[in-house]
Structures are given as structure tokens and as C-alpha cells.
Amino acid sequence: MLSRWRRTADSEGQVVLLSGDAGIGKSRLVQSTRDRIGAEVAVLRYQCSPLHQDTALFPVIQQLMKSIGLVGEQSIADKLAKAQQWLQMGGLDVAEHLPLVCHLLQIKSPEHRLPDASPHQIRDRLVALLSTQFMNLTKFGPVLAIVEDVQWIDPTMENLLIDVLGSIEHAQAMILATNRDAFSPRWHVAGYTTNLRLERLSGADSRRLIQAIAGNRLSRICRPASRRAPRACRSISRN
Numbered sequence: 344m345l346s347r348w349r350r351t352a353d354s355e356g357q358v359v360l361l362s363g364d365a366g367i368g369k370s371r372l373v374q375s376t377r378d379r380i381g382a383e384v385a386v387l388r389y390q391c392s393p394l395h396q397d398t399a400l401f402p403v404i405q406q407l408m409k410s411i412g413l414v415g416e417q418s419i420a421d422k423l424a425k426a427q428q429w430l431q432m433g434g435l436d437v438a439e440h441l442p443l444v445c446h447l448l449q450i451k452s453p454e455h456r457l458p459d460a461s462p463h464q465i466r467d468r469l470v471a472l473l474s475t476q477f478m479n480l481t482k483f484g485p486v487l488a489i490v491e492d493v494q495w496i497d498p499t500m501e502n503l504l505i506d507v508l509g510s511i512e513h514a515q516a517m518i519l520a521t522n523r524d525a526f527s528p529r530w531h532v533a534g535y536t537t538n539l540r541l542e543r544l545s546g547a548d549s550r551r552l553i554q555a556i557a558g559n560r561l562s563r564i565c566r567p568a569s570r571r572a573p574r575a576c577r578s579i580s581r582n
């Protein structure tokens with residue numbers, strides 16, 4: 344992952360797809376990669392959630408609310424000023440896009456209502472806006488976008504990422520995504536994608552791990568074949 348990041352810093356966009364069972368260590372690897380690439384890098388984190396698979400763009404909404412500071416009680420004027428600043432940061436036209444951002448972030452400003460449009464049209468416009476904003480940010484320096492737990496992604500968020508992937512080769516950006524399942528072929532950009540799969544531990548590695556944690560407390564007589572766990576195992580399972 345670090346070698347892919349070095350390519351990104353040389354202006355060659357990368358996609359790293361990390362898959363493996365729950366608890367195998369995907370997030371830990373992502374975090375240690377993040378820790379090693381330097382504090383000055385722009386890092387955007389998108390966390391998919393099993394509770395919000397039906398909420399369009401949920402990971403982006405959460406990320407934006409946090410990064411532009413919309414968490415907690417605030418006046419509408421304060422929220423508008425922050426949304427406006429965010430648009431300006433990416434060089435986007437404020438008058439044109441503010442109503443869309445208000446809609447996305449639920450900023451209830453009567454002067455910034457969206458003109459009538461179908462939900463489908465609104466989603467398409469949001470994907471286009473967010474994709475452009477992302478690409479604009481990569482012009483200021485390398486960006487690491489972490490997308491965690493793609494098994495729970497909502498379809499609009501996935502469309503947004505696929506849109507971004509379409510231009511990744513020209514962007515100073517690395518998309519680092521984790522997934523319990525294999526990634527769909529839509530995520531693969533020929534020549535720019537690295538697939539990493541964390542396999543389950545072998546029996547021997549599992550035994551070494553358990554031994555390292557339990558040490559002498561683990562009795563040699565503790566075998567899976569025994570119908571009722573012997574005393575030594577019972578005392579371990581209570582701890």
C-alpha cells in the first residue's frame with residue numbers, strides 16, 4: 344500500500360482494494376498505512392454503515408459534516424457560510440451549487456431551495472458535483488480517500504466512487520477501499536488497481552496466536568474433540 348502511495352504522490356492515481364473476513368485486520372492495515380504517509384496529506388474517510396445502506400451518499404454526508412464543521416447546534420447562516428467556503432475551496436460556483444449542498448447536508452435555508460427535479464436527477468447532479476469537487480481537491484496535493492466496509496455501501500455512493508475511478512489515472516489520489524466480499528469488477532481500473540486479499544490464519548498460525556496470548560494458562564489437554572471442556576478450558580473461557 345505504501346508503494347502504491349508513492350506512485351500517487353508522483354501523480355499517478357491508484358486504487359487499492361483490500362478484502363478479507365470481518366476481524367482479519369483490514370482497518371488496522373489501513374490505519375497503519377495512514378500513519379506512515381505523513382500528517383500533511385489530505386485524508387478523506389468514508390465509513391459505510393449497515394444501518395444506512397438505503398441512505399444515498401451517507402458516508403459522504405458524514406465526512407462532510409465533520410470536515411466542514413456542521414456537527415452540533417448552529418444557526419442556518421453559520422452553516423451556509425461553511426458550505427459556501429467548501430464550494431469555494433474546490434473552485435466551484437457558489438450561486439449555482441449551494442442549493443444542492445443545502446439539500447445534501449439538510450441545511451434548511453428558505454432562500455436556497457432546490458428547483459423541482461426528480462430524486463433521480465438530484466442524485467445525478469450530486470454525484471457530478473461531488474466527483475468534480477474531489478478531482479479539484481487533488482489539484483492542490485495528494486489525497487488519500489479511505490472507503491471502509493464497502494459491503495454496506497449505498498448504490499449512489501458506489502456510483503460516485505465509480506465516477507471518480509474513471510478519472511483516477513490523471514489524479515493525485517489513492518482510493519483505498521476495504522470490503523468483506525470480493526470487489527465487483529466495476530471497481531477495477533485496468534493498470535491502476537491493486538487487489539489485496541487477507542486470507543484466514545492457518546491452523547498452525549491460529550495455535551501460535553492463541554499460545555502467545557494464553558501462554559501457560561492453556562492446558563495441553565484442551566482439545567476440540569472433548570465433549571465437555573476440561574477444567575483448564577472452562578477457567579480460560581470465563582476469563
Ligand SMILES: Nc1ncnc2c1ncn2[C@@H]1O[C@H](COP(=O)(O)OP(=O)(O)O)[C@@H](O)[C@H]1O
Nearest residue numbers: 363364365366367368369370371372373521541
Ligand atoms: N497485526 C495485528 N496485530 C495485533 N492486533 C491486530 C492486528 N491486526 C488486527 N488486529 C486487531 O484485531 C481486531 C480486528 O481488526 P480490524 O482491523 O478491525 O479488522 P477488520 O477491519 O478486518 O474487521 C482489532 O482489535 C485490531 O486491533
Ligand SMILES: [Mg+2]
Nearest residue numbers: 369370371491
Ligand atoms: Mg474494519
